[in-house]
Amino acid sequence: MVLQRLAALTCCLAALVALSSAGSLRGQGGQAQQGVVKRLAGNGVPTLQSIGQAVLTQDYTVEQLRRFRRADGSVVTVRELLQVQSNNTFQPQSALTFLGVEGEPSGSPLSQEWQQTYARYSSVLVRNGSFQVRDLSRAGNNYTLHDFGQVLRAGRIARRMVVFPNTVDKAIWVVDVDGLTNVPLFVAEFDNQLKLFAEIEAVNFSGGVQNMSPAASMQAVTPVADFAAGSAFLGGPAGLVDPDILAVVADYGLDSVEVYQDPLNGREKLVMNYTDGIDQFMVVQTVNVSDPFGSLPGSSANVIGRFRDPALSALVFWDDDVTFHVAGRGALRRLDDVASRIYRQALSQ
Amino acid sequence: MSLRPAIPRDCRVAFRSLDDEAAAAHEATCAFCAARAAARRTLVEPLSARPAAPAELAQPSFLQSIYERTVERSEHGPVAEWLNVAPLPEGTGDAEWGQRLQTSGVAEELGRRPAAPDAAAWSRVHQEIVSGAAATTARTATGRWPTLLAGAAVAAIVAAISVSNGTQPEPRIVFTELSDAPDVPFAVVRYGAKD
Known part of the structure; x- marks a missing residue:
């Protein structure tokens, strides 16, 4: 029974790496290099603790692409700007700014619709729409972390990690963690059938925050x-x-x-x-x-x-x-x- | 009248014989068998070829004439007489035929009450039932009180258990499937803007 579960886990992780490297939502080749399955060892390998505590000290600005998979199966890619200013708590100040819908001209009805959504729900997208270690103790009890080696993401050296749940009714996460700041630069969420549900990809990352003005949420x-x-x-x-x-x-x-x-x-x-x-x-x-x-x-x-x-x-x-x-x-x-x-x-x- | 064919006995023996010489010798002496052998030799070739059907039989009009004769003969038969009498629905899309059927003579026949039973016979049945019930009541009268006491005891026990537990019946909850996601923040995280 244990050997069967271990074999299933290994096959699942290998498939996840293949899917993430192919950038399945885009249908194009990603910027990440193929990783190699390794045991957790050595310096520079993130842990759940290091990922979770990054918000305590890291100020950063990242331009990223967030891909929404709609109920009809279509994919909408939104370009956004995320600014995070730490305050030594697990709820740092943040601002999420809508930049545009990929492939849509600025001012189009679709673009305006998404702009209004971001104006109303930006705080929800920040708090509930990305990978975060919300409770370190529970995360350690309910998930295991697997290292898949170094990758290149947004021009930075990152470490590809797979966060695997202990039960089948939860999501599997593939996270490219920045080597310097432990901030996630790429997040992909899969279910236990390896269907991809969400993807956030950083395209530009810089430390520090300039002229941050938290968007006034309509709520x-x-x-x-x-x-x-x-x-x-x-x-x-x-x-x-x-x-x-x-x-x-x-x-x-x-x-x-x-x-x-x-x-x-x-x-x-x-x-x-x-x-x-x-x-x-x-x-x-x-x-x-x-x-x-x-x-x-x-x-x-x-x-x-x-x-x-x-x-x-x-x-x-x-x-x-x-x-x-x-x-x-x-x-x-x-x-x-x-x-x-x-x-x-x-x-x- | 016998059903046996009128073939002499000696001829039947010769027909069954497997000895060709004996059969040929019999044919030479028997006029009956000689005549039939000659006919066989004459007809064997024509009978081996299937004769061609006359061209008239292959005509569609010939088959049509057969159908017409069949219909003409059926029009005067018992089935035709019954079809002429029975009511038929009007048109192929008649949605009211069911209603007409319910008010037709067929429905009246089906719904007709059976004839009332003979009054004397019904009176006898009534007396039998009443006497049987009276006899049962007399037999069980002596056991009525223990039954009532046992029922009261069971009711008291059930009531005591219910009161002591303080349980209320669980409300029944029904799940119904929704076609669209409700307006919750998590739906926005998943799908983004609503169309």
């Missing part, structure tokens, strides 16, 4: 300490639920709690992010919302709406003027149980 995001603080911030609405879900997702823990206030529609949300060290899912509770299933026939039943594809799992339900969303990666089917438990908690209140 006001306020970090709070915990659920109680978030509930108090929102005025203590009766329908909010403090999720009791660790029995279902014991490898995850609460990472952050934030309150979102959207000036466009006045909606207020309590967003609770859970992490296993690298992967994330979120529980979003939007207050003062009518029942989205109220007009459906048979709406007296307790209904959870579920959207699932290989990239995304999203579950939605409603109780007592609060809409609940549970969202995470497509392979994490345990989110069905998470949603059921939270719904039962809400119904019992």
